[in-house]
Each structure stands twice: as C-alpha cells, then as structure tokens.
Amino acid sequence: MSTLTKSNHIGRKISRIRELKDMKQEALAQALGTNQQAVSAIENSETVDEEKLIQIAKALGVSVEAIKNFSEEGVINYFNTFTDNDFSNSQGTNFGSNNACTFNPLDKLVEYFEENKKLYERLLEVEKEKAAFLERLLKSK
Structure with a gap:
C-alpha cells in the first residue's frame, strides 16, 4: 500500500x-x-x-x-x-x-538535610528554654 x-x-x-x-x-x-x-x-x-x-x-x-x-x-x-x-x-x-541540569541534585539533598538539622536543633533549643522557664516559674511559686 x-x-x-x-x-x-x-x-x-x-x-x-x-x-x-x-x-x-x-x-x-x-x-x-x-x-x-x-x-x-x-x-x-x-x-x-x-x-x-x-x-x-x-x-x-x-x-x-x-x-x-x-x-x-x-x-x-x-x-x-x-x-x-x-x-x-x-x-x-x-x-x-x-535540558542540562545546572546543579548537583545530591548537593541540594545534602543542603536540605543540613537545613533540616539546623531547624531541629533550634526547635530543641526553644523547647529546652521553655522547660527551663516553666521550672523557674514553678520554683517561684
């Protein structure tokens, strides 16, 4: 055909x-x-x-x-x-x-985990401060 x-x-x-x-x-x-x-x-x-x-x-x-x-x-x-x-x-x-990638995806992943780690450490620090504040508050009463 x-x-x-x-x-x-x-x-x-x-x-x-x-x-x-x-x-x-x-x-x-x-x-x-x-x-x-x-x-x-x-x-x-x-x-x-x-x-x-x-x-x-x-x-x-x-x-x-x-x-x-x-x-x-x-x-x-x-x-x-x-x-x-x-x-x-x-x-x-x-x-x-x-379509060439302009960054290394693994580097971005490592950056993400580092940032996540810093945020977690900051959260932990704030919680410790809060616990210390509550302890001081209880002791003052």
Missing part, C-alpha cells in the same frame, strides 16, 4: 495518535460518550465529519490540525531529536541542549 493512500486516512491517524498516547479504544470511547465498537468504526473510516473530529481531538488532547497533519515520519523525526547526544550545540537547535 502506498504512503499516499495512508496519509489521507483520518481514521488511521486517530488510531496512531491514540496508540502513541497509550490510550485504549475503550478509554477514547468513554471520553466521547460512546462505545468501543463506534471508536473502531471511526478508526476504520477514511473520513470523519468535522464536528466528530473536534470531539476526538479534544479527547486525545491534540488539535484537529495535529490529527489532519499527522504522519509517521514526523513522529520519527520528532523522537530522533531526543537521541542526539550533542548537548553543546551553540546554535540552540538541539532539543537536548536546554
């Missing part, structure tokens, strides 16, 4: 988007207020009326244009951007270049 034939089959595009979102036909059916058989029929249809397409797009969390323009090649190209290991691209065209 040629790619040209597949590219205009709206039902297949809906099916692929649903699968990529790890959604079952039953879940889509529930979101649309219909049953699984109706979703199956939609996914086997070459065309879908605009009103139904709007409902499906909303249920899938995508735009109508995303469904109409969906292509397997586009998905593959999109995910290939995640596998490029050149994080030092100075032009900023690389997706991964903006």
